[in-house]
Amino acid sequence: MKPRLHCARLALFLCGCAAFLNLYATQSILQNFALDFQVSVKEAGWSITVTTLAVAITAPFVSRFTGQFEQRTVIVVAALLLAEPALMTAYVDSFAELLVWRFIEGMLIPVVFATSVAYIGDHWSGSTVTEVTSLYVAGTVLGGFAGRFVTGVMTEYVGWREAFELLAVLSLVVGGFIQFLLPANPTRAVGVAATHAGVFTKPLLAAYAVGFCVLFSQVATFTYAGLYLSQPPFNLGPAALGTIYMVFLLALVVIPIAGRLNKSRPQSELLTVAAVLGISGSVLTLLPSLWSIVLGLALSSTGVFLAQAAASAFTTATARQNKAGAVGVYLTCYYLGGSFGAIAPAIIWGHWGWTGCVALIIGFQLLSLSIARVGWKPVRLQAIKVK
Secondary structure: OHHHHHHHHHHHHHHHHHHHHOOOOOOOOHHHHHHHHOOOHHHHOHHHHHHHHHHHHHHHHHHHHHOOOOHHHHHHHHHHHOHHHHHHHOOOOOHHHHHHHHHHHHHHHHHHHHHHHHHHHHHOOOHHHHHHHHHHHHHHHHHHHHHHHHHHHHHHHOOHHHHHHHHHHHHHHHHHHHHHHOOOOOOOOHHHHOOOOOOOOHHHHHHHHHHHHHHHHHHHHHHHHHHHHOOOOOOOOHHHHHHHHHHHHHHHHHHHHHHHHOOOOOHHHHHHHHHHHHHHHHHHOOOOOHHHHHHHHHHHHHHHHHHHHHHHHHHHHHHOOOHHHHHHHHHHHHHHHHHHHHHOHHHHHHHHHHHHHHHHHHHHHHHHHHHHHHHOOOOOOOOOOOO
16 A cells, blocks of 8 residues: 555656646746747747646636546646647747647646646545645646756757757656556546536635735746846846756755645645745845845745645645535636736836836735635644545
8 A cells, every 4th residue: 555655646746747847948938939039028928828828718627528537547648748739839930839839738737737636635635635735736846947947958058949849758758657656546526526516615715816826926936037137237048047947946845844744734824934935035036146036036936836735735625525626716716827927017027127026926925825814714634535
């Protein structure tokens, strides 16, 4: 039983990697898209926005279309299919065509995400949900970093088209390991997954609102921090910007530890810690020192991923019977937040620069904390359940 459980946890970690490997891959190369396709940097930012919008649009319907299939099959097929739009992105002839393939990528991502989180809810319960969800979110950290790092470094030294070819190969490799490691889940409640009953309770609505604020903060931070650092006096290129995302690796260590430490604590307490880290990190980025900015981004990203772990665990534990439906709605709100985070701060960036963006980001971090403190009720902890 133990080896099987360890395989399942490792597979779910890789599910997180698969979901986020391509999602933000263009974030460090917006300037290159602007030059190659003769568009503005603001327009190049749509390469992120269309993907997150596609996730938001698709997520609520995932359980309706996949509920009749075995979860492991759904996860593996979707993870492997993520390689195709990544590969096709490498061969586009226009920016419009690139956006089409980025949109298709976004339609596949919530299938991996929602089904993986529902799988966690079906295999574990109570305090262990937070721990395993934290492990999954740690996988999203590694995937998010790897996608940005690969495209940044490859773009500077080889080319962005070759970068997406490599991302396609990595997607296939990760999908293959998931297929090998993830145990099947034959007991699936098909009828429940196809409805949206019980997904709009007050605690869940609060969780969805927190998700919106969390990804808004993350996307706004790393999209506009990248633009800030690409300008004087820093003048960082794609490879350096891709390397900056190594700050995510701190979250890779912190999140699983925090998940274990908070097994018996309310998720709202984990979110409080996340907000403190996020706000402290945002303030540090205002100092005119590259090392202070990097440290601030490290703290901020760690806070964001802790908040994501808390919100996902709270959603899964609170939804009870209709976990897939609740996760789908959560993902819609979460990625709508990311979409707005990529474009909404543009006006503030034009008038007040990075300082104005930081003020907006801190406002959303405080808002997420306020919502959770008022709307999240502690979920009763139950004994571990393994199928």
